[in-house]
Amino acid sequence: MDWLHAVFQKSPETALFLSLAAGYLIGQINFGKFQLGGVGGSLIAAVVVSQVGVQIDNGVKSVMFAVFIYAVGYDSGPQFFNSLNRRTLREIAMAVFLAVTALVTVIVCAKVFGLNKGLAAGLAGGALTQSAIIGTAGDAIARLGLSAAETKALQADVAIAYAVTYVFGSLGAIIVCVNILPKFMGRGLREAAIEAEKSLAGDAAGPAPGQVSVLPSLVGRAYRVMPGGGAGRTVAQIEMAEDDSITVERIRRAGRAVEPRPDVMLDADDIVLVVGRREVMVGATARIGEEVADTDGISVIMQRREGVFAKRGMNRTTIAAVRATVDREMRHGVYLQAISRAGMPLPVLPETRLEHGDVLTFYGSPQDTKRAVDAAGYELPYSNKTDFIYMGVGIVIGLLMGLVVVRVGGIPITLGSGGGCLLAGLVFGWMRGKHPMYGVMPPAASQLLKDFGLAAFVAVVGLNSGLQAVVTVKESGLSLFLLGVFVTLFPLLLTMLFGRYVLRYDNAAVFAGALSGSRSANPAFGGVLEKAGSPVPTAAFAVTYALANVLLTLLGPLVVGLV
Template sequence: MDWLHEIFKRSPEIALFLSLSLGYLIGKIKFGKFQLGGVAGSLLVACVVSQFGVQIDSGVKSVLFALFIYAVGYESGPDFFNSLGRQSVREILLAVIMAATGLATVVIMAKLAGLDKGLAAGVAAGGLTQSAIIGTAGDAIGKLGLAADETQRLQANVAIGYAVTYVFGSFGAIIVCVNILPWLMKRSIRDDAIKAEAQMQAGSVRVLGEGQQEAAPDLIGRLYRISAGKGHAVAQLESALGEPPVTIERIKRGDQFIEVTPQVVLEDDDIVLVVGRRAGVVASAALLGKEVYGIDGMEVTLLRRDAVITSKALIGRTVDQIRVATAGGVRHGVYVLGLRRMGKPLPLAPEVVIQAGDTATLYGGEHDVRRVASAFGEVVVTSSKTDFVFLGAGLVVGLLVGLLSVKLGGIPLTLGAGGGALLSGLVFGWWRARRQTFGAMPPGAVQILKDLGLAGFVAVVGLQSGLQAVSTIREHGLTLFLVGVVVTLVPMIITLLIARYVLRYDNAAILAGALSGSRSANPAFGEVLDKAGNAIPTVPFAITYALANVLLTLLGPLIVALA
């Protein structure tokens, strides 16, 4: 195999991309309902490839991890800060309890089993299935001022501990959430999910998935041949049609198209295009005439735009107050399809109070939409391109924060590059959600940074430490596995008991979602959703998952300091 060694020596990046490709291929293989996953698969393949002798620069590892952890923060930022409220106290406490019990369990078991700082952090990363700990712990180890070979040994042990404990870390979370939790609560996840769905308030916002559309949309356009409405001006008819409002967008008289103005008087046999909400458009037939179809030239292209609300005249007022105070001529021809706050849909209820940074989705003619959007604030222009000014600035700020260090009892505590980039990503992601006219990073770009950053980082770790892995597993393999079992189960069971008997969770589906999120356990959450049969567990999962991505990731430096 000398030829492989020569290839990897001349082009070590081949080893990196080979590890990613084969790792994700292996990660797709199903063992029952369990999959190893691309990250763990990449680590496994990288350890094998490293046996042929691969030298890869550590700077590659640092860059990949910084991109990954910043993207995690950027994506989680809005949910993270939104969750810090009175309405989510239980979820916040749940995530804190999970992180605290996880830290205590790891430190205690590391001391009992005689694990070094690297293996302890690796057990935490695998047993708690928080891969980002590999980076934050490795970065903290690099700040200890140890000899280069000792630093590399401990950093390699982080990956080894992760590899040995990750499989049961995923499997154990499924056991607790899907089996132990319903047994403890004496109710099934499915029954409680149905119960919670039935109790949801009517009129809640329905979010369509990708590729979905309403079979009977709320906003429609229809053509009418004027008979009953002849002799009336456009403004008179629109006013007479009342609520919900409709607008006449186009008029055809014979072979001629008439410019639509409020003063235009409709004549017998005129064809008009009426646009508005379904109830108003259907009701307008009685005042206009017979509905007709397929009239050439009556097609109108309407525009859909998002506008960030920055106008002081709107902020702090309810939807109903804004509607009453807005002149009919200002809002004529434009319809508000929805409201979002920090990326989350809001009901278009009269009592909803508008806040700075809320986003309104406007629909209507291009000229009308632009006119109304300017009164709201700033138009959001969607783009598939990433704002690298914003991305670069966020990474610079995060890496600078990571350089800061404080000593506690002589032990240096630092967020490191990973923790700093994570916190910066949270703030910049939150800022972007409030001001969507700059700092764009499309979901696809965020996902590729997360996937490539983490899997690439882990693969580099495997390539650098694979030779050492074999001897370490021989020495500590069974011990590491058993410690990992304890680290997986004990924090989850303690958190489950506190959630049930102290925080008073009484719905199995909601608790299962919150518990899986507090452990950032995606496989467990997938099983919970499968059992629930609806989206009820998603909301508590989103809150605790956003918090867990921060809290569990920050365990890396703490374990290095305390283990």
């Protein structure tokens, strides 16, 4: 192995990327329905590679963690701040209860079984599957003023305890949310999801991510005008009869195009292209004529255009009220297809209240949609390039906040670089949600920062502390594993009882989404969605997950300070 040691000494980055590649390969291996995942796999692979002898500069670790934790905050910021209202007090209470319960459980276990700060923090990170705790705890340990050797040993213990307890941390959350909770509620997740769909949106539930409806809400159809149908009626009469839910976009008469002005009267055998909402178009045959497949020379290109709602005097106004203030000519040919607020979709219903900063998706001809976005506010240009100015300023501010130390009763309290970047990410992500013109970070770019940043950070920890890790696992591996089982299950089960009997959750699907989010348990949420076969659990999950990403991440320095 001397040759491999020599290679790593000359090019330590080789060891880093080898650990990542091997770790993600290990993470894809199925153990029944469980996968270790890329982060856990990278840690194990790095520990194995470290046995050859390799050291990575700690500056690499700091940079990787900074971009990772900033991206976590950036993505969670809009949902985090939007969740702080009276309508989601139940979800807020659940996320806070689980975080506090988990913190108390870890501290009690550490006191009873004599765990040091590193092992206790790693126990929290692995048993709660909150990988960011590795970073926040390691950063807090580095600020204790210990010797370099003591700091390195404690940071190594964080990684060790995380690796020992992580596997059951993921598996236990799946068991509780997918298996135990439905039995406890006496209702399967699928049945509960169907019940929630009926109460929220009748039989018309929206598609899950990656799915499209086979019956789209907006469609185009070509009709041949028939006597007794549309013949003898003007374009305006056809459209107004359906409360402007359809639009005549094209008319072909005897092979010639006729401009579809409101006062144009339709003749028998005219071919008309009508665009509108599907539920209205179904009955259009009786009122216009027979549907035809021949669309030669009549087809039209439609466009989806996104605009930011910023109309003065209309903030927090319902869609119905906005529509009532816009004259028919302005809204003609334009359909509101979707609404999102800080990245989260909203239902397109008359009673939905629009807020400044909401992104509206309009459907119609290019000139109609351009008119609509200008009237609503301003157009949101499409971009797949990250705004590095915005991102760089955010990370710099976060790192500077992490340098601030406040002494309370002689005890130094600081956010650290991790807490500072997390807070900056939350604020900058929230500001981006309010002002979508600035701070672009496409979802794929954000995901890369989170995946690569965390995996590289964990791999560096494993490479620099792997030799010590093997010794500690041999000495206390079994006891750590059993403690991890307890820390995984106890807060979850206690929170489940709290949610049912105190918060009064009565729908198993919604409850399961909220509980998995409170534990920031993505694998468990995936299992909940699979069993529910519906996006119903997503709303509650989004609120608790955003909170849990912040609250559980902060457990790292809290455990280090309290143990």
